């Protein structure tokens with residue numbers, strides 16, 4: 081009998097129940113996802129993977145409460161999501177998500193103050209704690225325009241973790257970084273997860289990134305996105321990248337996404353799905 085990662089009887093932290101998402105444009109309705117059902121459990125690193133336009137970002141925005149489902153519902157810890165809240169924090173791809181007129185420390189403090197999460201010395205202590213966790217203790221007084229792209233993303237991650245959200249939402253957070261920095265950030269994210277054990281919902285269109293970052297991966301079909309399969313990726317990390325098992329998993333995912341037999345697609349160093 082095989083051992084399952086997740087107990088069937090455990091209550092999922094996040095339940096995406098038969099969710100269809102739509103945009104109303106001037107002349108038509110664009111359906112982004114179709115009847116997607118996903119359960120995400122406490123301390124999972126759950127990845128949404130699929131080709132460009134399959135609705136990954138829209139699904140993440142719906143969990144964040146920015147987009148209301150046209151059908152189905154999203155439930156976080158037993159409560160229906162009906163709008164944004166400090167229990168869900170998003171880290172985006174863009175480097176301009178920090179306030180440029182605030183220092184690194186003030187960017188983190190502002191989130192804590194504005195959301196009513198913490199004030200005074202307690203807020204400062206928590207902000208400094210998470211800035212230290214992302215290796216930015218020496219840059220608390222710096223302004224965003226003096227930081228590299230990777231450092232800005234670290235501030236955004238520290239700011240998000242400082243909120244101690246029930247779930248951290250990341251929308252292709254490393255996609256604008258060069259390959260080396262991206263790898264380093266993946267490594268840091270996994271190290272942070274080992275320490276803090278937050279629950280993560282992570283969007284990417286890179287098969288490799290999904291396997292490295294995720295403990296489970298949802299494969300979404302092309303537009304409109306439907307759940308095609310869920311893959312257990314707990315066995316993989318940056319060290320296993322390039323191993324035969326890793327390459328096989330990447331090949332299998334590629335096959336599942338594009339409905340090709342797994343053996344017909346040679347594995348590549350980086351399999352992006354754009």
Ligand SMILES: Nc1ncnc2c1ncn2[C@@H]1O[C@H](COP(=O)(O)OP(=O)(O)OP(=O)(O)O)[C@@H](O)[C@H]1O
Nearest residue numbers: 103110112131132133134135136137138139285303
């Ligand atoms: N504001 C919008 N108005 C109308 N249609 C939209 C809007 N945002 C997204 N869409 C459409 O919804 C679908 C899903 O888009 P979404 O950005 O969620 O996909 P994605 O999988 O995240 O893609 P990518 O990997 O390219 O970011 C696409 O067809 C897109 O054109």
